Amino acid sequence: MTSIPIAQGDPAHLLPPSWKTQVTAWLAEDTPSFDYGGYVVGEGERTATLWGKSDGIIAGRPFFDEVFTQCGCTVEWFAQDGDAIATSSHDGGKMKVATVRGPVRGILLGERVALNTLARCSGIATRSHELVVKLRDAGYRGILAGTRKTTPGFRLVEKYGMLVGGADAHRHDLSSMVMLKDNHVWSRGSITDAVRAAKAVAGFSVKVEVEVQSEAEADEAIAAGADVVMLDNFTGDGVKVAASSLKTRWQGKHHFLLEVSGGLRADNVEPYVCNDVDIISTSSIHQGVPHIDFSLKIEHEQRIDNLS
Numbered sequence: 001m002t003s004i005p006i007a008q009g010d011p012a013h014l015l016p017p018s019w020k021t022q023v024t025a026w027l028a029e030d031t032p033s034f035d036y037g038g039y040v041v042g043e044g045e046r047t048a049t050l051w052g053k054s055d056g057i058i059a060g061r062p063f064f065d066e067v068f069t070q071c072g073c074t075v076e077w078f079a080q081d082g083d084a085i086a087t088s089s090h091d092g093g094k095m096k097v098a099t100v101r102g103p104v105r106g107i108l109l110g111e112r113v114a115l116n117t118l119a120r121c122s123g124i125a126t127r128s129h130e131l132v133v134k135l136r137d138a139g140y141r142g143i144l145a146g147t148r149k150t151t152p153g154f155r156l157v158e159k160y161g162m163l164v165g166g167a168d169a170h171r172h173d174l175s176s177m178v179m180l181k182d183n184h185v186w187s188r189g190s191i192t193d194a195v196r197a198a199k200a201v202a203g204f205s206v207k208v209e210v211e212v213q214s215e216a217e218a219d220e221a222i223a224a225g226a227d228v229v230m231l232d233n234f235t236g237d238g239v240k241v242a243a244s245s246l247k248t249r250w251q252g253k254h255h256f257l258l259e260v261s262g263g264l265r266a267d268n269v270e271p272y273v274c275n276d277v278d279i280i281s282t283s284s285i286h287q288g289v290p291h292i293d294f295s296l297k298i299e300h301e302q303r304i305d306n307l308s
Contacts, residue, residue, distance in 0.1 A: 011081055011164060012062040019156055023066045026113045038105035048107050048298045050098040052085035056292035059096065059127050059164035060121030063094040064084025065155060069109040073102025077201035081164050082125070085292065100296065107163075111296050119162040119291035126292060128285045131266050135280065140273045142280065145162045145170040149262070158286050167285055177228075178208045185210075191217060209259070215242045220247070222256050228279070232261035236271025243276035 076099045087093045092202040150158045159169040171177040178198040188194040198208045209228035210221035259279040
């Protein structure tokens, strides 16, 4: 696995001002009252090494840093978000990723929260990167996107991991884009009425996407002014036929993007690869994803007892 390029700029600059309060809440959850272990170790200055112990893509540095900042520690990194961990190329099968310095109590206060966050974010970046590579190798030139099936309270970290891994984060919340799914359409009465109602309040700056189950429904959505049409739960052959037909029929009449979704994973996505499709979306890059293995070890001198 090779390092992946990050677009110009630091991905940490994407984060909103409020994100640090989430870190405060994580720490409060982990130590809601007394820190008994902290009493044992005290506040002597120590150094700990962060080791990467399984192959993958690093993602989540800002969250890791903020955990330790709030615990009175500093972090020195030897890798960037987007860099690859290749354990086989390092002695002992592990890679030195960072050094944490500060009061030993602070290091241990932040250890588990920081590791859990980094491990999950890196796992999402790794799975995203692997699927992007698979699709490119299959000839797909469009966008791989995640979904809104994220963990409540942890969405920002998961979406960050997708971006570092080279995937599109799709919409972040209900305010980011109007997505009219089957329940919206059934509740409103028709695709046309649902799109018109959405356009009336969303204005010019918010896109409207419609989930459809057939080519006829796609035609209705496009005619009503949908910006994105999602072909949901089509077969691979069905996607290719419908996508080609829709792009040909509406060429020069109305601009729209075609998205394909519905249970797509690395082991079944190739039949859906078609460059008439603009977006392939999946929750498989962030749900049930293996974590990357990290450990944080405090440096110490071996104790030798003198026998007399």
